[in-house]
Amino acid sequence: MPLCNRAPIDGGDEKTVKTRSNIKDIARIAGVHPSTVSRVLNPATRSMVSEALAEQVLRIANEVGYRRNPLASGLRTRKTFTVGIMIPDLTNPVFPPIVRSAEGTLEDAGYIAILADTGSREHGEGEIIENLRARDIDGLILATATRRDPVVDACVEQGIPVVLVNRTVSRHHVPAVVNDDELGIELALAHLVALGHTRIAYIGGPQSTSTGYARYHALLENAKKLGLELDDALVINATAFSEAAGEDALNGLLDAGRPFTAVLTANDLLALGCYDALGARGLRCPQDVSITGFNDMPYVDRMNPPLTTLRIAHDALGVKAAELLLRVIEDPAVPAEELRLAPELIVRGSTAPPADAP
Amino acid sequence: MPLCNRAPIDGGDEKTVKTRSNIKDIARIAGVHPSTVSRVLNPATRSMVSEALAEQVLRIANEVGYRRNPLASGLRTRKTFTVGIMIPDLTNPVFPPIVRSAEGTLEDAGYIAILADTGSREHGEGEIIENLRARDIDGLILATATRRDPVVDACVEQGIPVVLVNRTVSRHHVPAVVNDDELGIELALAHLVALGHTRIAYIGGPQSTSTGYARYHALLENAKKLGLELDDALVINATAFSEAAGEDALNGLLDAGRPFTAVLTANDLLALGCYDALGARGLRCPQDVSITGFNDMPYVDRMNPPLTTLRIAHDALGVKAAELLLRVIEDPAVPAEELRLAPELIVRGSTAPPADAP
């Protein structure tokens, strides 16, 4: 007997580390060539082999608990059933639901998700992408995009299927799933106006992100549409989507001395920063100033006061992004579509009619 | 000239999709055998080849931007520089910081992290593990462990390096990084007692998890140590670590009609559920009932009232778990140590002296 270092058959109770059985083992048992087994195991080529034999091979594969080795398969075919998910910061409550639902959707399709959090990282994004590319990932979900993003350009150039989520880029050639920011701002602004506010301040986000940019322009647009006069001195864009930036921004507005009764912010964290700035000055929300957020982060309904904000369909964002990516992977020629999901205004305690209202 | 389907050298401006250069390309340029290049590229075997040649090969590798193909390498060596991270639910705020810091630590060591959220999933955990195993992952970080966990058993049995994080298992053979729950409960209980509370209720978590189990027993232990009389009817373990379970539990306690002035909970979400139960009955926290949480989830400092709780070193948990796993991967014979990180009591507005205090 030739050397037989494994016990592929009847290895039931053996104490040996039973190394996963492979296509050759099956071939040996079935008395056929490995290539035949391979053809049976691949649904696309199964029809090449006689039905009876195919059935037998499948049965054996099942019996020995065969699982394709993705490394070997990937090496040969360049398809790894692996996708990368890049996010700027997992501890930002916006991302976990996106990541989770995207991962779940991918998993259901037989893919695995490699997580890359670029915030907590010494390597640059480019380095990370190179790393993923070296691993022959099939595609990439990017939540990190800036409006002009070299990383995205690089992916497009290298032909890596990419889908952007949450944020998008300026040049319109890459598929994306984003929130409908125009609608969101419209809802928030209309809400404040309906409450009777006329002197409304705005605290936006970085203009380098599509969300910061879109929300800012949506504000200008919708104010005009409503015939609302905006005080330029009361419209500013913060340098980051963070509590600290929001606090700074509102402090700036308060110091400017221009009167206002409401602040529309482009992000929940900015809104929370506003809470801090108000609290430090003994001002009350909503009695003195109404505040709206954007995102509906978890637990903002429990804050003091509960935050009026725009609920983004985070789960759907992740699911749709994953589905879109799968579609692109399957057929790279698919046209780059951009999905915009409608947000929902959630009215809570942080908004009320202005003090001087009738 | 033999067929040469690539342009490995001087491929600078070519419009062709420049396929990643490999070890053979380098060998050809350097005029040596691929195996020599391989030896140079592997630090462990570099000393086998003459210094001058090694340098030259490295220079060329650098010039052509060589990157090892992890698939091929992994196929041959069974080492993929990949680890899996399994968590029960990414939208539970406890996990993102753990995942993020673990991932960052792994990345710095040249590993990538595959994320698996078992909650949002139709496949069972076993199936997922099999999937990861098929991909020859080097190790696994599990945040999903129950006290008697077949998945953990399976991993240990199959020799997959495993590190548990946040939760651990009963049988003591697997390395873990957890919070020091005994200390946490001790701090919380001492805090309430110091405020003057004597009739203290407890809402714990599922006894199938190590955290639920340890905190419950720590409570009994510490109460005895402090000479504190616990009313059995006021000590219950909820069926889940969730807001709903917490609300149900506290409603049960209130319905029982036994007097108490404080509730010590085993988890922030349980505590938030208590807020709901109190609010629904018009009771105030902390005036009528003090409440303590466990975890210090993000934003509980902004809730109404801000929650007194135990801050777990989530980042450290992730980092340590990753480091421990790397150590085990490197040397599977390393003894299974269990790290316990000390929590910190964060006193906020949800605790105060009881109403009947002097």
Place this chain on the structure above:
DNA sequence: TGACACAATGCAATCGTTTGCATACCCTAC
């Protein structure tokens, strides 16, 4: 000068799958 040790490199098999091509076989039709 020849034997031997040792250092540096080449050779070729291997990891597990896939796939273009060759082959063997059977059936039909002229």
Place this chain on the structure above:
DNA sequence: GTAGGGTATGCAAACGATTGCATTGTGTCA
């Protein structure tokens, strides 16, 4: 009876890297 056309399978070369063993070359020592 043989040419032609399928159909079902085998063969062997990839994919890219690693590694035990073989080979070559160089120096040392007796």
